[in-house]
Amino acid sequence: MSRLVLGCMRIEGLDDGAVRALVDTALDVGITTFDHADVYGSTRHACERRFGEAAGLTGARREQVTIQTKVGIREGYYDFSREHVRRSVDESLAALRTDHVDVLLLHRPDALADPDDVAETLDGLVTAGKVRAIGVSNHTAGQIALLERSLPTPIVANQMQLGLGHAPMIAAGLAANVAALEQSVDRDGGVLDACRLRGITVQAWSPFADADGRIVLGDREHHAELNDALDEIADAHGVTATAVVTAWITTHPARMQVVVGSTRPERIREAAPGADLRLTRPEWYRLVAAAGYAIP
Known part of the structure; x- marks a missing residue:
């Protein structure tokens, strides 16, 4: 699976040409994983259906990519029942125009x-x-362990919100044993380390947003210091700030994937160099501090 993933939750309104341009751009820059969910779009399976209609991933081209989708969210509640999961997977396969999904989350x-x-x-x-x-x-971590105990096949991925604007799964560990810091509170059972121990790939969703859903890139009202640091580091490496935010995640030794949920081919191209860019320790930690996290 590629280090970057194209998130497809906003493609419903794109015409065929725009969907193909997005997919072709992703493939051109080495992105071979495409992320979906049954609930993406104005109606169930709407974005999956748009992708299936327009992406043109058939035959040998289909075998070169990884298509993943998700199941379990319904209106007002969550549902892992046998009936719902089976029905939703069948509907996803029909919408995506494929006989299998490579990963089901x-x-x-x-x-x-x-x-x-x-x-x-x-x-x-x-x-x-x-x-x-x-x-x-x-x-x-506990929820993964509980399911893992019963599942005969390994769990391969855990998709979590992570980025410089929302990084508690990393920041909590940096402040371990510092009781005076709210940052030190472990809210997920050490999920990042638990995934690494199990060989589970963490997929970072919403990597460019903060906890309130605001895009941090260019937002100097709320993230001025972070943007200053991003711009300086980007200039030093000859890339964009988008690539640096991406690289902040890929530089981490957990070998995480970054889900880039954009409908703009140019944003995909901006992020792509971040898959291979390795930040120095001073650069990586400077971004942590600029994002507002303590380095005790």
Whole structure:
């Protein structure tokens, strides 16, 4: 799977040419993983359907890419029931115009799900050839361990919100044992380290936004110091600030993937160099501090 992932949650309104241009740009810069969910779009499967209609990923071209989708969010509640998961996967396959998805993620934890039942459902989809690998999204370390105990196939990914504007899964560890700092509170059970120990790839969603959903790039009202640092580091490496934000994630030794959810080919090209750019320790930690996190 490629270090960058093209997030497809906003493609519903694009015409065929725009979808193809986005996909072709992604492939040109080495992005071979495409991220979907059954709930993306104005109606269920709308973005998957737009992708299936327009992307043109058939035959040998289909085998060169990784298509992943998610299941489990319904209107007002979460649902990992056998009936819903099976039905939604079948609908996703039809919308995407493919006979399998490479990775199926459980979108958000369903507190009423029995891990044994969920594991049996997922294993059945793998055995049937409809799904090739299983992952999760927004799951804590404990939730992963609970599912993992029942699942005969390995969990390959956990998609979590992560970026310079929202980095508690990294920042908490930097402030470990500093009781006076709110940053030191572990809210996810050490999920990053837990994923690394299990060989689970963390996929960083919304990498350019802060906790309030604002894009940090160019936002000097709320993130002036961070943008100053980004611009200086970008100039030093001959790349854009978008690439530097991306590189802040890919420089981390966890070998995380970065989900770039843009409908603009130029943003994809701006981010792409960040897949291979390695920031120095002073640069990486400077960005941590500029983002407002303590380095005790």
